[in-house]
Amino acid sequence: xxxxxxxxxxxxxxxxxxxxxxxxxxxxxxxxxxxxxxxxxxxxxxxxxxxxxxxxxxxxxxxxxxxxxxxxxxxxxxxxxxxxxxxxxxxxxxxxxxxxxxxxxxxxxxxxxxxxxxxxxxxxxxxxxxxxxxxxxxxxxxxxxxxxxxxxxxxxxxxxxxxxxxxxxxxxxxxxxxxxxxxxxxxxxxxxxxxxxxxxxxxxxxxxxxxxxxxxxxxxxxxxxxxxxxxxxxxxxxxxxxxxxxxxxxxxxxxxxxxxxxxxxxxxxxxxxxxxxxxxxxxxxxxxxxxxxxxxxxxxxxxxxxxxxxxxxxxxxxxxxxxxxxxxxxxxxxxxxxxxxxxxxxxxxxxxxxxxxxxxxxxxxxxxxxxxxxxxxxxxxxxxxxxxxxxxxxxxxxxxxxxxxxxxxxxxxxxxxxxxxxxxxxxxxxxxxxxx
Numbered sequence: 001x002x003x004x005x006x007x008x009x010x011x012x013x014x015x016x017x018x019x020x021x022x023x024x025x026x027x028x029x030x031x032x033x034x035x036x037x038x039x040x041x042x043x044x045x046x047x048x049x050x051x052x053x054x055x056x057x058x059x060x061x062x063x064x065x066x067x068x069x070x071x072x073x074x075x076x077x078x079x080x081x082x083x084x085x086x087x088x089x090x091x092x093x094x095x096x097x098x099x100x101x102x103x104x105x106x107x108x109x110x111x112x113x114x115x116x117x118x119x120x121x122x123x124x125x126x127x128x129x130x131x132x133x134x135x136x137x138x139x140x141x142x143x144x145x146x147x148x149x150x151x152x153x154x155x156x157x158x159x160x161x162x163x164x165x166x167x168x169x170x171x172x173x174x175x176x177x178x179x180x181x182x183x184x185x186x187x188x189x190x191x192x193x194x195x196x197x198x199x200x201x202x203x204x205x206x207x208x209x210x211x212x213x214x215x216x217x218x219x220x221x222x223x224x225x226x227x228x229x230x231x232x233x234x235x236x237x238x239x240x241x242x243x244x245x246x247x248x249x250x251x252x253x254x255x256x257x258x259x260x261x262x263x264x265x266x267x268x269x270x271x272x273x274x275x276x277x278x279x280x281x282x283x284x285x286x287x288x289x290x291x292x293x294x295x296x297x298x299x300x301x302x303x304x305x306x307x308x309x310x311x312x313x314x315x316x317x318x319x320x321x322x323x324x325x326x327x328x329x330x331x332x333x334x335x336x337x338x339x340x341x342x343x344x345x346x347x348x349x350x351x352x353x354x355x356x357x358x359x360x361x362x363x364x365x366x367x368x369x370x371x372x373x374x375x376x377x378x379x380x381x382x383x384x385x386x387x388x389x390x391x392x393x394x395x396x397x398x399x400x401x402x403x404x405x406x407x408x409x410x411x412x413x414x415x416x417x418x419x420x421x422x423x424x425x426x427x428x429x430x431x432x433x434x435x436x
Contacts (some may be wrong), residue, residue: 001005001054001055001056001057001063001065001073002055003050003053003054003290004050004053004054004062004094006056006349008035010390019145023229024047024050025047026048026082027043027047027050027089028042028305030089030090030091031043031045031046031049031088031089031090033073033090034045034087034088034089034090035088035402035406035408036406036409036413037405037406037409037410039055039367040400042176042402042405042406043404044369044375045084045203045369045375045399045401045402045405046088046397046402047375047376048087048376048393048398049084049085049086049089049091049179049366049378049398049399049402051065051068051393052064052065052066052081052085052398052399053085053086053091053094054073055096056073056115056119057102057119058119058120059101059104059105059153059382060101061097061098061100061101061104061377062094062097062098062100062101063078063098063115064077064078064081064082064085064098064238064395065395066078066147066372066391066394066395066396067379067390067391067393067394067395068391068392068393069391069393070113070390070391071391072114072117073114073115074114075102075105075111075112075113075114075115075126075129075130075132075133075433076126076128076129076132076377077392077395077396078098078102078395079111079129079132079133079135079136080132080136080340080399080400080402081100081395081396081398081399082095082098082099082136082139082140082397082399083136083399083403084396084398084399084400084401084402084403085395085398085399086098087139087140087143087144088403088406089401089402092140092143092144092146095140095144096140096144096146096149097141097435099133099136099137099149099153102133103133103137103153103156105122106130106156106159106160107123107124107166108163108169109130109160109161109162109163109164109168110124110126110129110130110163110168110169110172111124111126111129111130111133112124112126112129113125113126113129113194117286121258123321123377124169125170125188125189125190125194125207126190126191126194126319127170127172127183127190127191127212128191128192128211128212128215128237130154130160130164130219130276131212131215131216131218131219132215133160134157134160134161134215134218134219134222134223134303134418135215135218135219135222135258135280137150137153137157137221137222137226138218138225138226138316143228143230147230150229150230151230153228153230153387154160154209154223154226155162157219157223157226157234158236159224160219161219161220161223161235161236162240162348164181164216164219165236165239165436170183170184170185170188170190170393171184171185174216174239174243174310175208175262176413178242178243178248178249179239179242179243179245179246180208180213180216180243180246180247180260181208181212181216181243182208182262183206183207183209183212184204184206184207185206185210187199187201188201189202189203189204189206190205190206191203191209191211191273191426192211192213192280193205193271193309193333195329195330195332195333197326197329199329202329202330202332202333202334203333203334204282205258205259206261206262206292207259207260207261207262207267208260208261208262208275209258209259209273210250210256210257210258210259210273210274210277211273211274211276211277213243213247213283214276214278214279214282214283215252215277215280216243216417217240217243217244217247217272217282217283218280218281218282218283218306219306220233220236220239220240220243220282221240221281221282223235224234224236224237228352233384240282244282244284247284247286248266250266250274251289252266252347254292255268255292255296255313256274256277256278256289258270258271258273258274258291259273265330269302269310269311269314270296270300270310270311270313270314271309271310271311272297272301272307272308272309272341272344272345273337273341274293275293275307275341275344275348276299276341276344278290278293278344278348279343279344279345279347279348279351287352290348290351291350293348294345294348294349294352294354294427297345300312300313300324302345302361303336303337303364303381303386304363304364304365304386304404305339305364305365305368305381305386306337306338306340306341306342306365306380307337307341307342307345308335308336308337308380308383309332309333309334309335309336309337309338310333310334310335311335312335312383315336317334317383318330318331318334318335318336319335319382319383319384319385320382320383320384320385320386321326321336321380321381321382321383321389321390322382322387326383328389331383332380335383336380336381336382336383337380337381337382337383337386338379338380338381338388338397339365339368339377339378339380339381339394339397339400339401340396340399340400342361342362342365342400342401342404343404344405345361346358346361346362346407346408347360347404347407350407350408351413355408355412355415358404358407358408358411359368359408359412362401362404362405362408365377365401366401366405367375368388369401372388372392373391373393373394376392376393376394376397376398377394377397377398377401378390378391378392378393378394378397379391379392379397381393385426
C-alpha cells in the first residue's frame with residue numbers, strides 16, 4: 001500500500017522539506033476551513049489523519065491503515081474513521097474513493113472485516129462493518145451533496161439491507177419476531193469487541209448487541225433519507241418502523257441492556273455500547289433514558305482518556321493491559337479503556353445541552369495527543385493505570401477525537417452567540433441525536 005499523497009523525488013533535501021511543510025500547512029488550513037474550527041488541535045489532527053489514508057492495489061482504491069505499527073486496513077475501523085479523516089478535513093475525493101473501495105468489496109451484504117495482508121482475499125467476520133458503511137455513506141452525501149455518488153451507491157446499499165433481512169453469513173439476519181438484527185455463531189467474533197484467543201471468543205455477544213441495533217436502524221434510515229434526496233421511494237420503511245418499535249425491549253429495570261440473547265434474556269454488562277447506539281440518528285429513546293445512560297457512563301466507565309469497555313464493578317473486569325499477548329487480549333474489552341467510543345458519550349451530552357461537561361470529557365484525551373504517538377491518539381489505555389497501550393497511532397482514535405472536538409467547539413460557538421429565532425445546525429450534520 002502507498003500513501004494517498006505520494007512523495008515526489010527532489011534533488012535538494014531542503015526543497016523537499018519546504019515542499020512537505022507547505023503540504024502539511026495546506027492540510028491544516030483546509031481542515032480548519034472545512035470544519036469551521038480554526039485552532040491548533042484541528043491542525044494537528046488533520047496532519048495526523050494524512051498518515052492513515054493510503055492506496056491499496058488489490059482491490060484498488062483508497063483505504064485506511066487502522067493503526068501503526070500493528071494493523072493493516074480494517075473495514076469497521078475505516079468506516080468509523082472516515083468522518084474525521086476525510087469529511088472534517090476537506091478530503092472529499094478520498095472519502096468517495098474510500099467508500100467505493102468497500103462498496104465494491106461487499107460479499108453477501110457484508111463488508112470485509114479485514115483484507116488479507118498478501119492482497120489475496122478478505123475476512124468477513126463482522127456484523128457492524130457493513131452497517132457503519134451505510135452510516136458513513138449517508139454522512140458523505142450529507143456533507144458533500146454528491147447525489148451522483150448517492151445514486152450509484154444506492155443499489156449496493158439496498159442489496160446490503162436485503163441480505164440482512166433474509167439472512168447472510170454467521171447467523172446475521174433480521175429476527176422475524178421483532179425485526180431486530182440477530183447475529184452470532186459458535187467460535188466467531190462479530191462486533192467491535194472482537195478478540196479471539198485460539199478457540200476462545202472473549203466477548204462473544206451473540207444475539208442482539210445493542211449498538212448493532214442502533215446501526216441497523218441507522219442503515220435502514222440512511223436508505224430512506226438517500227432515497228428521498230434522490231426522489232425515489234424508500235424501500236424499507238416498514239422494516240425501519242418495526243425495528244424501532246422493538247428497540248425499547250432493551251430498556252429493562254430502568255437501564256439499557258448491552259445485548260439481548262436470541263430468547264430475549266438481557267446481558268446487563270455495563271459497557272459503552274449503549275452510548276454508541278443512542279448517539280446514532282434513528283435510535284428511539286427519551287431524554288430521561290439518555291440522562292440515565294449519561295449517569296451510568298460517568299459513574300462506571302468514564303476516565304480522563306476514554307471509556308472502560310467493562311465496568312470496574314464487574315467481577316470480570318481486568319484493569320491491567322499488559323504482559324503476554326494472551327493476557328493483553330483477555331483484557332482488551334474487559335475493562336481496558338478505549339478513546340474512540342468517548343465521542344458517542346460526548347454526543348449524548350451535547351444532545352442534552354451539556355456543552356461544558358462535553359468539553360471537560362475531552363480534556364484528558366486532548367492532552368494525550370502529546371503523550372505517546374506525538375500528534376496522534378493511542379489505541380487503548382490500561383484500565384487501572386491509564387498507561388497508553390496498543391498502537392500509539394490509531395486511526396479511529398485520532399479521527400473520533402477530531403470529530404468530538406469539532407462538535408463541542410461548534411456547540412461552544414453557538415452557545416456564545418445570541419440565540420436567533422431558529423438555531424441553525426452546524427456546518428457538518430454529523431450528529432443527529434433523535435429523542436422521541
